[in-house]
Structure formats: structure tokens, C-alpha cells
Amino acid sequence: MSDNLYSVLKTESVLKLKRSLLANPALLELSFDDLCDELHLSLVTTNYKVNTEVTLVMPKGATQELNGDTENCKLILQILPELTPAQATDERLWVTLCFSLFKGYVNERWPFKSSSEEKIQNHISSHWFANGVRGRMRDNAISRLWWMGYMAKNIPAFSVDKVFEILFFNSDYRSSLLERNSSANAINVTTAILKITDEAYTSGTPFKRDNFRNFMMKVDTLGGRSNLAAMDVDSLVRVLKPIYKEAYEVKVG
Template identity: 30%
Template sequence: MVAQLKYLSDKSLAQLKSGVTTNVARYRTDGFLEFTDDPGWNIGLGVEYDEVLLGTLDRATPRTIASIDLANSRIVGKALANLSPTLANEERVWVRLSHIEAFAYARDRWIGQAKDDAVPKLVEDHFFASGQTKIRDDHALSRLWWNYQIARTCNPDDPDEALSLILKTADIRSNFVERIWMTSRRNIATAVLGLMKSEPWVTDAEKNFRMFMKSLNRLGGGIVFEVLNTDEINLFLKDCLFHARTMA
């Protein structure tokens, strides 16, 4: 079922942020459905999304299981496929989604059985998204969208395969996705994914991937990857792999 994405007004966003502590009971239970059609919560974005698909998010509560994030990244990425990267950096879109359309998922995934005094910090981290870093890494929904967007950018022919490599473990995700300098350079990011696929050692253990990334950082300083062709980048990464293995 196709529906229109909505977002909050600045005033409604500010009110929500200032009321986190007093709304703990709401965040623990039924949320904010009564505000669905409130004018300050119901501003049309002019972007369609798959409402039914978004409703299939896995609400399991364990917070460190990569397989859950993998499945949910696919769901969010495909359900919100029409969202542009520019609009995906708008906090008010994600706050609406985490408080209305995907509230049950955000609540179960990130609040779960937490004690009341822990809820405000969890809400601030995962229901709001002030700044690009929080949007990319912390918000309950936007982090999943960006996982899929980066996978789709790096491997448009098979984003699901790229996503599986990126999200094999939380540590690999943090070392790959959080390095904006690399994921914003499609040629080197795509080549790294190719190496992860062809050289199992790279992702067999988290320490291996960390060591590989350290070698890439050390050897890649000053290199303008945009002017290198595919063969040159692959040779460079083979060199990084050799150095990583010798240091492991």
C-alpha cells in the first residue's frame, strides 16, 4: 500500500524534545498516535513510501544481533526507496516515523525493558536525529535507511549482497559505514566490498577487518582515489591486505 511520507513542524519537534522526560510513560506504552493528524505532525513531504512493507519491521528486542539489522535495513531501504539523500538528512521526517508509523518497532527495539530513568537517554539517541552523525548511526529508522543507501550506492546491481557484507558484524558496520571519507568515494568503497567478498580472511574476525582498515588508512593517506582506475585500486587494496595479515 502506497502512502505519503509526513514530517513535523519545527514547533512540534521542539515540543517533543522538551517533553521527553514527562513523556516516559508514552514511550513505554502506546506512544503518540493521537497526534497523527495534528497539523504540526502532518505536513506532507510529497514522497510516497510502502506503508505495508514498513509495517513488517522485525521488533525483536536484542540490540546487538546483526541479522536483525540486516533484515530491517532491507525493509526500510526498500519501503523508503523514493526518499532522496537530501531529504534523508531532515530530522523531522525521521522523528515523525519513529513516533507514529514505526513507533512500535522503535519502542521495542530500543527501549524494551529498560528502567524508567534510562528511557530519556534512549529516546534522545534513537527517536531523534539532530545532526548527520546521529541520522547515519543512531536513529532507529534512519540508520537502517543509510545502511541500505550506502549498500545500493556501492553495489547498485546487488545491494542486498553489499548490505550482507557491511552488516556482517556491528564492528564491520562501524568501520565501514561511519568512515564518510570512504563511503563517499564510490570507487574505493566498492572495491573494498569486492575484497571482503573475495578474501574471506578480511571478515572472518572483527580484529582482521579492523587491522585491514588501519592498513588502508595508513597506506591510503594522500592518495587521490578518484583518479585511479579499478585495477590500480585493487592492487592498492591487495597491498593493504598483505600488510594487515603481517600485523595480525
């Protein structure tokens, strides 16, 4: 296995690259090396190990069954075998991977669907860069795979495939769950919410986007008053289940 220390773009180069692409999206056609030469971008060696002998599978379509996300969530953990959650907040890593090793994948998975300048700029900002929790957890083409894979691997109550089954069934559910600090930063909170929602689906309560968002907002509020991360999963289920039921009893919209 080739586990090499990986060089990433410096922070100022990430910012320069983003500004340049938003001003001239045609630069996206250049290779990573050519972009570095053209824009005078600089790299720095990190302690991140990247297994270059493993690569992502290319999507075969836009549907969940064809886009390869489930398999790629597992593969990215092999590609970045020692990455920690703290390191995974580093935008430099994800931007560099998008424009170097996985540029072909990003182009195939997230192709441009509009000729509108504003939409193209939003597309570039969302899928090629990774600013903030939402950018890392939901939007960036590569970091979203790692975070979902990391979560799935570390949920003790479910198999990895079961977590993916729950997470991938609805993008609104996935983003509402993973973008919230209370859930994204605490595996036990995520586990409890997965258990509650899986039980609800099994008993015939369908997912409702606005109700679930309302539930997650209440979880965040509770998390601001209580140390949810210190509670065990069973206790969290007992505390959060009534809040979930209450959120779904409210008519929204």
C-alpha cells in the same frame, strides 16, 4: 500502491519533542497524535513519498538471524521508493517515521534495557532521533535500515544479499565503514573496502575491530589528500589493499 507525500515534524518541533522526552521519558507511551496535541508539535508537507502499503517485519529476537534487519533493509527501500541520499540526511523524516508509522517496530527492535535515567536518555537520543552521521548511519532505528539498504543496492560488485552478509556480520565493522565520510559518501570507496575485507576473510584473516578502525582512519586521511571518489574500484583496491595489510600487521591493544 499508495505513494503519499509525507508530512514531517518541523525542525523546532523535533527539538521540542527531544527535550520533552529527555525530561519525561514516560511521554513515549503516548501515540504520535497525542504527542503532537500534548506538546503542540507542528508538521510540514514535504515531497517525500511514503508507500504506506508496505510495512516493516517485527523482530522475533535479538540475534542477527531473528531481528529482521536484513529483510527490513529491503522493505524500507520500498517504503521510501524515491528517497535520495541528500533527503536521507533530514532528521525530521526519521524522527517522524519512528514516532508515527513505525513506533511499534522501534519499541520491539530497541526496547529499554535499563532503568537508569541516563541510559534511558541516551537510548532515546540514539534510537528515536538521528542527529549527525553516526545517528543516521548507525543508531536511528529506521534511518540505519535505509542507509544499509541503499548501500547494498548500489554496490555493483556484489549481490544485495552478499553485501548484507558482509555488513551484518559485525556491528563494529558496519559502523566503522558507514560512519566514515570517505566511505559513506562514495559508493566506489565502499565497494573497494568490501572487496578487500571479503578477500581477507576468505583467506583467513579475521576481523579485528581496532585494526579495522585504524585502516578506516588512514582511508579518511588519504581521502583528505586525494579525490578517492573520482577513482575506479580496481584502482582503489590497488591503493587501499596495502594500507589494509599494514593496519593489520600492527599490534593494537
